[in-house]
Amino acid sequence: MDLGPHSGFIIASYGLCLVTVLGLIAWVRIDKAIQEKALRELAEQGVSRRRPDAGGR
Amino acid sequence: MAFWDYANPTRFLRLVQVVLPWLTGLCVLAFAAGFYMSFFVAPEDYQQGQTVRIMYIHVPAAWLSMMCYSIMAVSSLGTLVWKHPLADVSAKAAAPIGAAFTFMSLVTGSLWGKPMWGTYWVWDARLTSVLVLLIMYLGLMTLWRTMDDPIKAGKAAAILTLVGALNLPIIKFSVDWWNTLHQPASVMRMDGPTIHPDILWPLLVMAIAFTLLFFVLHLMAMRNEILRRRVRTLRLRAATSAHPRSATATAQPAE
Amino acid sequence: MTSWALALFLRDLRLSVRVGGSALVGVLFFLAVVTVIPFGVGPDLNLLSRIGPAILWIGALLATLLGLDRLFQADRDDGTLDLMLMAGRPLELVVLIKCLAHWVATGLPLVVAAPLLAVFLNLEPLAMGAVTLTLLVGTPALTLIGAIGAALTVSLRRGGLLLAVLVVPLAIPVLIFGVSAADAAIHDPVPFLTPFLILCALSLIAAVIGPVASAAALRFASD
Numbered sequence: 001m002d003l004g005p006h007s008g009f010i011i012a013s014y015g016l017c018l019v020t021v022l023g024l025i026a027w028v029r030i031d032k033a034i035q036e037k038a039l040r041e042l043a044e045q046g047v048s049r050r051r052p053d054a055g056g057r
Numbered sequence: 058m059a060f061w062d063y064a065n066p067t068r069f070l071r072l073v074q075v076v077l078p079w080l081t082g083l084c085v086l087a088f089a090a091g092f093y094m095s096f097f098v099a100p101e102d103y104q105q106g107q108t109v110r111i112m113y114i115h116v117p118a119a120w121l122s123m124m125c126y127s128i129m130a131v132s133s134l135g136t137l138v139w140k141h142p143l144a145d146v147s148a149k150a151a152a153p154i155g156a157a158f159t160f161m162s163l164v165t166g167s168l169w170g171k172p173m174w175g176t177y178w179v180w181d182a183r184l185t186s187v188l189v190l191l192i193m194y195l196g197l198m199t200l201w202r203t204m205d206d207p208i209k210a211g212k213a214a215a216i217l218t219l220v221g222a223l224n225l226p227i228i229k230f231s232v233d234w235w236n237t238l239h240q241p242a243s244v245m246r247m248d249g250p251t252i253h254p255d256i257l258w259p260l261l262v263m264a265i266a267f268t269l270l271f272f273v274l275h276l277m278a279m280r281n282e283i284l285r286r287r288v289r290t291l292r293l294r295a296a297t298s299a300h301p302r303s304a305t306a307t308a309q310p311a312e
Numbered sequence: 313m314t315s316w317a318l319a320l321f322l323r324d325l326r327l328s329v330r331v332g333g334s335a336l337v338g339v340l341f342f343l344a345v346v347t348v349i350p351f352g353v354g355p356d357l358n359l360l361s362r363i364g365p366a367i368l369w370i371g372a373l374l375a376t377l378l379g380l381d382r383l384f385q386a387d388r389d390d391g392t393l394d395l396m397l398m399a400g401r402p403l404e405l406v407v408l409i410k411c412l413a414h415w416v417a418t419g420l421p422l423v424v425a426a427p428l429l430a431v432f433l434n435l436e437p438l439a440m441g442a443v444t445l446t447l448l449v450g451t452p453a454l455t456l457i458g459a460i461g462a463a464l465t466v467s468l469r470r471g472g473l474l475l476a477v478l479v480v481p482l483a484i485p486v487l488i489f490g491v492s493a494a495d496a497a498i499h500d501p502v503p504f505l506t507p508f509l510i511l512c513a514l515s516l517i518a519a520v521i522g523p524v525a526s527a528a529a530l531r532f533a534s535d
Contacts (some may be wrong), residue, residue, distance in 0.1 A: 003109035004109045009111065009172055010111055012168055013115070013165040017161050018163070020161050022279060023157070024157050024287075027153070028274060028281060029283075036284065036285035039073050045295065047295040047298075056079060144338075199477065203468055209467070212532040216525050216529050218463065220521060221481070224482050224485070227485045227514070227517075231484065231489060232488070
């Protein structure tokens with residue numbers, strides 16, 4: 001379709017919004033991966049979320 | 058009360074797990090419809106030509122930049138008044154998303170302004186207020202980052218968010234006043250006197266799509282924040298249990 | 313009630329005048345800002361007299377912001393703040409008194425220096441009076457709003473810059489109406505009283521929001 005004489009501005013604004021939204025999605029996904037990795041590593045080290053009731057302390 | 062049922066982070070995470078796929082699907086559908094309508098259904102403006110298509114992302118982004126701050130303000134009330142455990146998680150997760158939408162609305166506004174006004178930036182009342190809003194978002198994010206303890210940071214940020222919410226109308230009012238003083242009504246009004254339904258429908262669909270996108274991102278960011286706090290608590294616990302002798306020694310100096 | 317308030321006021325005043333002489337440093341900074349502006353915009357006296365009120369206001373805003381980071385920090389570092397919290401006095405009132413003392417020590421000298429600096433900027437006597445009057449009414453608002461930022465960043469080691477970033481957006485209305493009122497007195501597009509009264513209202517609003525919000529922030533920072 002023809003976007004007229006100002007097509008550059010229209011494409012640029014849609015493109016920038018797309019980049020920003022993709023950036024947000026990437027941030028959320030990467031952050032999730034980092035936190036889950038950290039949780040897995042902590043679980044491997046034997047640090048659990050349950051309080052060690054049996055130990056007494 | 059359902060509101061309090063989800064105060065438990067584990068329950069909340071389970072809810073997110075259920076809701077998120079549906080919300081994402083709806084969001085993608087809404088965006089597909091919105092893009093189709095804004096490019097192929099909506100007519101071009103007789104004055105602005107095709108550039109009016111920027112409006113279909115500019116106005117929803119601007120709307121979200123304000124809605125996000127309102128959500129943060131309500132969350133801050135939740136932190137300070139009701140002490141809801143997820144409130145500061147919600148406020149913290151919303152800030153970067155709100156800043157991103159504010160940035161989008163500024164950039165698209167300036168790209169829309171160049172062909173319309175002939176310059177990328179005018180110190181128009183609306184643009185200026187949005188710029189101030191962006192600075193406030195960035196300040197809040199910085200405040201969160203500089204404080205170690207998430208609970209303390211949450212409370213400090215909640216106070217600042219609420220003071221900002223009280224101040225935003227005053228800022229808007231004073232910027233309007235300042236603008237009329239310096240630029241006697243020569244700036245073109247963005248919104249026409251009437252909005253034709255052909256333009257209104259794509260705009261509404263895009264606004265719904267953007268709102269759904271916000272909620273998808275917000276839920277995901279909240280989930281990340283909950284996980285981050287878990288990691289932090291576990292690390293602290295691991296650090297204290299790594300030196301149990303010193304801990305017991307301080308607790309019980311005598312045998 | 314008045315005796316402890318007066319004692320606190322005098323203590324804070326003495327501390328801020330003696331330790332480091334912050335009052336004098338603020339005025340010096342004000343002078344430096346006003347001196348630097350003509351190097352930036354050129355020595356055109358007509359231009360300077362037109363933007364003079366704005367320069368004086370921005371200088372006062374910056375000078376106030378720079379002096380604010382020690383408002384609560386010194387008291388927190390040596391434990392005085394905890395004593396104040398435990399003393400059972402309403403913390404909002406304590407904050408208000410501290411702000412008042414801080415303003416007398418740093419804001420008032422700026423107001424006094426403003427007519428002198430206005431001479432450098434080629435302001436008319438009328439404009440001089442208007443700027444001084446608006447600064448007299450407006451700088452307390454800057455201090456009170458800044459107190460919120462000072463209270464929020466009190467636990468941070470280097471909170472000065474962050475404080476300025478947090479406070480500047482909140483201070484925009486004060487700046488707008490301060491400069492508008494001063495401008496209105498010189499060349500009147502609007503009557504002087506309208507923006508001036510709004511400026512007074514902003515100061516009064518700040519006198520409520522500032523102490524309440526800073527007291528809340530200080531309470532949260534301490535526990």
